[in-house]
Amino acid sequence: MTAGFDALPRRERLHARVTEALARRVIQAEQNAEPLVFPKEEILCQQLGVSRTVLRESMKVLADKGMVEMKPRAGTRARPRSEWRLLDPDILAWQAEIYADAAFLRDLCEVRLAIEPTAAGFAAVRATPEEIAEIENSLREREARSGSANGEELIELDLKFHTAVVAASHNPLLKELSGIIREPFRIALSITSRFPSTVQLGLEAHHALLAALRRRDPMAARRAAEEVVGLAMLAVEKAIRTRSRKKSTVEQFK
Amino acid sequence: MTAGFDALPRRERLHARVTEALARRVIQAEQNAEPLVFPKEEILCQQLGVSRTVLRESMKVLADKGMVEMKPRAGTRARPRSEWRLLDPDILAWQAEIYADAAFLRDLCEVRLAIEPTAAGFAAVRATPEEIAEIENSLREREARSGSANGEELIELDLKFHTAVVAASHNPLLKELSGIIREPFRIALSITSRFPSTVQLGLEAHHALLAALRRRDPMAARRAAEEVVGLAMLAVEKAIRTRSRKKSTVEQFK
DNA sequence: TAAATCATATGATATGATGTTTTACCGTGA
DNA sequence: TCACGGTAAAACATCATATCATATGATTTA
Structure with a gap:
């Protein structure tokens, strides 16, 4: 050798x-x-x-x-x-790196649109008080730091919020599925975070989701989660449209 | 040799x-x-x-x-x-074989509840006429054979229907996810098929889904798909309750 | 008691032997 | 001449063995 x-x-x-x-x-x-x-x-x-x-x-x-x-x-x-096994973690990583184009991000958001509202609905019924407290904490901390912290930290807190909600669904399959798309999801979040108006609306939807969990209201939780993901999709679409003429590598999103 | x-x-x-x-x-x-x-x-x-x-x-x-x-x-x-990587095909197979108990089947149905309505919604917008025709064919064939064919064939046709709907969403990630849980899904279907009343209601829901796809109505498609999966979950829950006192291996479902 | 050392199990990689599958060639007979 | 069948070789498939590197629990020693 x-x-x-x-x-x-x-x-x-x-x-x-x-x-x-x-x-x-x-x-x-x-x-x-x-x-x-x-x-x-x-x-x-x-x-x-x-x-x-x-x-x-x-x-x-x-x-x-x-x-x-x-x-x-x-x-x-x-x-x-x-x-290809598109949900394989390695392939997903290579894809996110190379194929981070409109179609891939759209497909990804659609998977989130499938998972999160469902998970939120079950979380409303099954979450323990501790889990709800953790969800609330990540949301409050994010708001508290929204002015001071850098983008990375805010994205991390947002991820923590979503991860906690899915975990509170008490369904290990949903949880793992959510974990698999975690990295590409991070990229999508970094796009979303560039549109202040969307971020503001997103925060309101996050609060609505938290309130629904507190009220143990699955339907409201579903709708709120749909709102959260839907807003993220809008932001991604917007970002894609405004950049559709450039070559589509992940670089442009970093 | x-x-x-x-x-x-x-x-x-x-x-x-x-x-x-x-x-x-x-x-x-x-x-x-x-x-x-x-x-x-x-x-x-x-x-x-x-x-x-x-x-x-x-x-x-x-x-x-x-x-x-x-x-x-x-x-x-x-x-x-x-x-464990619960969504790994091998692990899923081993699980389905050994852990085919209430919790696992419930978790599985919940993943379907996440995927299928979402996929149906997108299929309503994106399906080609050929794809809708294929969906309709599998449904019609299943009805035509509902009296004569054996359970295996009917389940296969049902699977074909669901696979075609997810494929018509034109989202490769959703499609693959659906493929991953295909085998355990087959087990769940074999349970559902034992409750005639549920099967009848399920057929109506299938027709409602097809009609929604034809009308290009995403919301109706979502609701119909939720109905389909919801009925399947009810059947699974029922089967689990009536057998909860026996030991929970997959054998009892075969 | 804490640091140094050692023994040992895993980690990484190379090489070789043998089996299996497929293609391609070649010889034979009609 | 061509079809057919068999055989040999090429390239992959599988498994074994060997060697050195590295990390870590255990022991010893200061």
């Missing part, structure tokens, strides 16, 4: 780096809408400077995610995006 | 079998609420009769799913269920 190579962070394991490198080639081919057939393992090992063990382990991971197909004699080729 | 002495199912790969064997030990420990620390790799290799490569690959898979934690010197131990 120790072939002369790069200054990449050694902190990341070798197979993780190889996996990501291969995934990027698949994603790029998908964006260019061109088929991709990898060279045979021996050649690929030489190109990447790794052993077959590492290469194969990485390919196996990608195959498990549905991104490539390995067949004897026929080589390894990229599969269309429709076959 | 053809000669063979080995009539055993070599079809399953070694590491897959090892993975499942280890997973079962984790699940069992979780059910007994007792901590589980695996013996060191060398011993485990001997116990299972495999090489360290295979064992480690299997353990790595389980670690990736959040079921175990591997630490140098400290050995490998099982993690609590709250840490």
Whole structure:
């Protein structure tokens, strides 16, 4: 080993780096809408400077995610995006990084629109007083710091609010689903936070949601959560429209 | 080939079998609420009769799913269920097999309650005429065969209906999410199908959903889908109540 | 008691042996 | 000449073994 190579962070394991490198080639081919057939393992090992063990382990991971197909004699080729496991955390991360365009953010918001109102409805019935207190705390803290803190902190507090609401639904599946889309959600929030009027309306909706939880009113909680997510979607749509002429990478949103 | 002495199912790969064997030990420990620390790799290799490569690959898979934690010197131990990736297809399958109890089915229905009305709402706006035709076909075929066909076929057609509706939302994330819970959903359907009155009401709700899609009415589509899932939940709750005194394995639902 | 050291289990990677699947070529016979 | 069938080779699939690195619990020592 120790072939002369790069200054990449050694902190990341070798197979993780190889996996990501291969995934990027698949994603790029998908964006260019061109088929991709990898060279045979021996050649690929030489190109990447790794052993077959590492290469194969990485390919196996990608195959498990549905991104490539390995067949004897026929080589390894990229599969269309429709076959990918889009909810896989890794793919979601790579997507958020590369495909952070209108369609992806819209799809993401729609998943939130599915999850959060439902979770809020169940939370209204099942939340413990402690959980409601935690939800309230994150909201109050966010308001208290809305002038002083930086955007990062405010987004973090907003995330905490939403996470606490979903957790209060006492449904581990909903909770995990919410966790899976947490990172892309953070990006969406960073967009939303750039529209002060929306932020203001959003805060009111947050309060309405909290009040509904306190009243143990599932329907009102649902509606309030729909309002919260709906406002976020509007902001995302607005951001997308105003930037639709630029190239759509995540950079423009950071 | 053809000669063979080995009539055993070599079809399953070694590491897959090892993975499942280890997973079962984790699940069992979780059910007994007792901590589980695996013996060191060398011993485990001997116990299972495999090489360290295979064992480690299997353990790595389980670690990736959040079921175990591997630490140098400290050995490998099982993690609590709250840490598992519950939406992982494998875990979902193992869960459906072992934990098919009231709580799991309820959680599952709630995810459907989150996804389907939302997907239906978007489908009302975005479905192509072909997609609506496909949805209608699966519904009509199911009605046509409701007397003659066996339960399996009817459930399959019902699944087809729901899959088509979610697909018509044109949101790949919702579609994949729906696919992930497809297998457990099948179990839930097999329960629902045992209550004729519910099935009848469900058919009416299905028609209402189809009509809403035709009218391009998102709100009506949402409400109809909520009705469909709500009825299914009622059936599941009913089945759970009437069987709550028996032990809760999936067997009782098959 | 606290720091230093050691022993040990896991982590990472390479290499090799053997099995399996598919393609492609080649020989035979009609 | 062409169709058919069988065989060999190519490339992937699987599993094992080996070596060195690293982290950490345990022990010892100052």
